[in-house]
Amino acid sequence: MQEKGTISIHTENIFPIIKKFLYSDHEIFLRELVSNAVDATQKIKRLASLGEYTGDLGETRVEVEVNKKKKTITIKDAGIGMTAEEIKKYINQIAFSGATEFVEKFKDAGDAKEIIGKFGLGFYSAFMVAGKVEIDSLSYQEGAEPAKWICDGSTEFEIKEGKRKTRGTTITLHVNEDSEEFLEESRIQGILDKYAKFLPIEVKFGEKEESVEDGEDKEGKKKWKTVKKDNIINNTAPIWTKSPSDLTDEDYLKFYKELYPFSEDPLFWIHLNVDYPFELTGILYFPKLKNDFEMQKNKIQLYSRQVFITDEVKDVVPEFLMLLHGIIDSPDIPLNVSRSYLQSDGNVKKINTYITKKVADKLGELFKKERESYEKKWDDIGLFVKYGMISEEKFYEKATDYALVKNTEGKCFTLKEYEAQIEANQTDKDGNKVWLYANNPAKQDAFISSAIDKGYDVLVFDSPIDSHFINHMESKLEKTQIKRVDSDNLNKLIDKDEKRELVLSDEQKESLKEVFSKSIGNENFKVEVEALSPSDAPVTITMSEFMRRMKEMQATGGGG
Ligand code: ADP
Numbered sequence: 001m002q003e004k005g006t007i008s009i010h011t012e013n014i015f016p017i018i019k020k021f022l023y024s025d026h027e028i029f030l031r032e033l034v035s036n037a038v039d040a041t042q043k044i045k046r047l048a049s050l051g052e053y054t055g056d057l058g059e060t061r062v063e064v065e066v067n068k069k070k071k072t073i074t075i076k077d078a079g080i081g082m083t084a085e086e087i088k089k090y091i092n093q094i095a096f097s098g099a100t101e102f103v104e105k106f107k108d109a110g111d112a113k114e115i116i117g118k119f120g121l122g123f124y125s126a127f128m129v130a131g132k133v134e135i136d137s138l139s140y141q142e143g144a145e146p147a148k149w150i151c152d153g154s155t156e157f158e159i160k161e162g163k164r165k166t167r168g169t170t171i172t173l174h175v176n177e178d179s180e181e182f183l184e185e186s187r188i189q190g191i192l193d194k195y196a197k198f199l200p201i202e203v204k205f206g207e208k209e210e211s212v213e214d215g216e217d218k219e220g221k222k223k224w225k226t227v228k229k230d231n232i233i234n235n236t237a238p239i240w241t242k243s244p245s246d247l248t249d250e251d252y253l254k255f256y257k258e259l260y261p262f263s264e265d266p267l268f269w270i271h272l273n274v275d276y277p278f279e280l281t282g283i284l285y286f287p288k289l290k291n292d293f294e295m296q297k298n299k300i301q302l303y304s305r306q307v308f309i310t311d312e313v314k315d316v317v318p319e320f321l322m323l324l325h326g327i328i329d330s331p332d333i334p335l336n337v338s339r340s341y342l343q344s345d346g347n348v349k350k351i352n353t354y355i356t357k358k359v360a361d362k363l364g365e366l367f368k369k370e371r372e373s374y375e376k377k378w379d380d381i382g383l384f385v386k387y388g389m390i391s392e393e394k395f396y397e398k399a400t401d402y403a404l405v406k407n408t409e410g411k412c413f414t415l416k417e418y419e420a421q422i423e424a425n426q427t428d429k430d431g432n433k434v435w436l437y438a439n440n441p442a443k444q445d446a447f448i449s450s451a452i453d454k455g456y457d458v459l460v461f462d463s464p465i466d467s468h469f470i471n472h473m474e475s476k477l478e479k480t481q482i483k484r485v486d487s488d489n490l491n492k493l494i495d496k497d498e499k500r501e502l503v504l505s506d507e508q509k510e511s512l513k514e515v516f517s518k519s520i521g522n523e524n525f526k527v528e529v530e531a532l533s534p535s536d537a538p539v540t541i542t543m544s545e546f547m548r549r550m551k552e553m554q555a556t557g558g559g560g
């Protein structure tokens, strides 16, 4: 049996196009070929479990090898294999029709970038790094003959009798001169670590040296020796694929450390698991944020059936959820896709909504069930919740039930509780509730004390997100004003229209005011003298809320 043929497509040679445009990252070829090997292996295992295949399964790991001398990379599996007919069907026709479609669309597209990446060409991505590709395969089917396919990167292919004696497929890539970086072991190891870390079938890449104990010497000291062990890339059963009821807190924490070895323990986590209307599993961790927002972003990894796709999840999760860490695994997220395509994808939108709801519900549940520990973690959770409330209306609505405000004594209130708390005493003459807050309690101590003496409550809003949060809450809460405790005289902050008895005469007040204004010498500050009783601090020096916010905006280069 020997056959030569032409891969039937109407377009001219598509390989240069694949090579140039398909993926910005050429390293993807290895992900594609290893996942094909894993797919084929899973298929034979399934057939065996169904009793459809009764032969010996044998060693089923996938092996990747690099031969620097021959300039080849091989990917070997013991999967279902392919007959010559199947190679023609799956590789020449079906896989190629995807490629052809890609080229057809590509030719007509005004904006090439729109199209590039929409088609996962799988097998053919091999030609991004190889001039010649060979397939050696033996199908699992009884009496099957081994087959060999060779293609040199033109539309010509050759198929002939093969030599493979055991079930499965070997793909051999003859690496291009300009792709020789992929003949470096460290490069391949790096790519496998990135894409294959959690594949469901063991992937072996050479051997590695490991130190093991080797008895004791005469003085009773431990001896060590180095042994060679198979270098297995992956953890085949990562915990997100398991049922939450089979997992302990330790399992979740251990997995977190596996993902982010240098991070502090997370606060809590959510195990995601849906199968309708889309399939999705995963674990999202709430990290300790510690105000370094930017550092914490972009740590969610996106997988499709345990194959790593990207850690650019911008379009899959809402902006504020990008502060979370962890894994999302969904076969329903299109793989090799461009940005604009992701954004318009129906599943991606649904997933986005689902994750937001899950996170909102989890927070609600924590608050209800474990309010005490929730309050303890509020400094970390709060940053995240506030960010979410500001940026996502749907989340705001849910979060109003469990968003907390904290006063100078460290007591926490929900928004509703707080309204009730201040209703009686902290309203102005127009019936507005007035929230007082400090953003730097140590420095504003005098103002806080005098407010508390008056029976008022003072909140603490001292994180970077709080000024935005305050602006947002003011626009949201009805008949509520939020004022910084040192932004004006207390009686003006909460203007109750009450009769006051002055201790100082008008003249005394004027002369005091002059003395203070002169010595400060800055127009942005307002000096007021207004004492109601001898115990009041008679002079307050304030900067108006308006002036202060203006200044803050200038300092941060514009409003937010
Ligand atoms: P996809 O994996 O999305 O189907 P590919 O282009 O990666 O597309 O592969 C095309 C087809 O070739 C696969 O669906 C499969 O039938 C066959 N194939 C590829 N690699 C192997 C392999 N290692 N073992 C058996 N079949 C394979």
Ligand code: MG
Pocket (backbone or CB within 6 Å): 032, 035, 036, 122, 123
């Ligand atoms: Mg594939």
